[in-house]
Amino acid sequence: GESVGLHLPTLSVQEGDNSIINCAYSNSASDYFIWYKQESGKGPQFIIDIRSNMDKRQGQRVTVLLNKTVKHLSLQIAATQPGDSAVYFCAEDSTGNQFYFGTGTSLTVIP
């Protein structure tokens, strides 16, 4: 089966600093990746996605980097705010019909 894992289960950052959340995947055939944010008691929400033909994609305050050589992607959040505190998941898809999710990283923003 797929293996999507995160390097660190928890991450604490000071408000205003940049956050970097990492994700490793094992299937070299994966061609589509998404980052989700999940706040306590809610369902996951889409943050940003990237396809395997790209190395980098930017959104509002977020950047996703994809390194296919080492099967790693990261989510960078600029100027982290208290509202960014949540669990972040990466998800990969190689089959075209199933996403495989990582176990999540809990981000805590310290005021």
Added chain:
Amino acid sequence: DAGITQSPRHKVTETGTPVTLRCHQTENHRYMYWYRQDPGHGLRLIHYSYGVKDTDKGEVSDGYSVSRSKTEDFLLTLESATSSQTSVYFCAISESINAGELFFGEGSRLTVL
């Protein structure tokens, strides 16, 4: 927010009883999914649907069945609930496969005693 409603939001039941969770969408999206979320496992796909009466198994489908008789409704049934099925269940929808985001519901917390 995408129009996805899950019911019930919370349920406590006993081992061996049948349980049905309902997902209702107002977005007219073709694809619907049921995931379970457990500590240490992230989200795992149970079943998904790619149209009315068209369903397929996901990663952890054993012990679960689904039905989709209308575009807007996707039902997840546990024929005989077990304690290992205690989890938070999320419904998700998407317009297409592998071409966009999943929109998730708020989740249904199921406890099997």
